[in-house]
Amino acid sequence: MKPIKTLYVSGYRSFELGIFQEKDPKITIIKRALKKSLKMYLEAGLEWVIISGNLGVEFWTSEVIPELKTDYPELKLGLIFPFYEFGNNWNEDNQQKLLTMKNNADYENSTSHQPYTSPVQLKNHTKFLLEKTQGCLLVYDPEYSGKTEYFYRDALKFQADEDYLMETIGMFELQDIADE
Incomplete structure (x- = not known):
């Protein structure tokens, strides 16, 4: 595995x-x-995990990072929102999850410093993530569509011209872990 210093995690x-x-x-x-995969990257020199603040895999990643920091204190979590005020309209429970992500992050910012105005902000966010990370870890299976499909497709296109690692954890891998 080539050394990855900065890894985007989503799903x-x-x-x-x-x-x-x-x-x-x-x-x-x-x-x-997530822990199993991230440990492999950490053993190979991973320093930063980047998430975008979405609920689901990204939130669970933000909960796993503090646990991993026990054995890998050099690990940092970056929270890069696609736009300013991301998640402000969420309900109280989800606001609490957002606060947890912020509290667990070593760095927080947004690619657009404006509140949401157009899908261009999301495209720019994806472009930023692809250019500023050396790879991504996606809990995603192309056979089971979801919002991650947009990033997945853009990452495949990016890989055509750039040395960019993409690891997916699909349904079969999750089933294997459940059976362990």
Whole structure:
């Protein structure tokens, strides 16, 4: 594995996986999968994990990072929102999750310093993430569509011209981890 210093982690939103409660056993499996993959990157020199603040895989990643920091204190979490005031209109429970992500982050910023105005901000955010990271880890399976599909497609195009690593954790891998 080539050394990756900065890795973007994303994937399904919780509702896309039918997860509506914090005690859902699927969360434990996803966190175990994230830890397993992230440890490989950490052993190879990973320094930064970047997330965008989405609920689901990105939130669970923000919960896994402090646990990993016990053995890898050099690990940092960057929270890069696509636009200013991201998540401000969320309900109280989701606002609390957003606060947890912010509290666990070592760095926080947004690619657009304006509130949401157009999809161009999301495209610019994707472009920024691809250019500023050496790879991505996606809990995503192309056979099961979701919002991550947009980033996945853009990453495939980016890979055609750039040395960019993309690892996906799909449904088969999650099932294997559940069976362990």
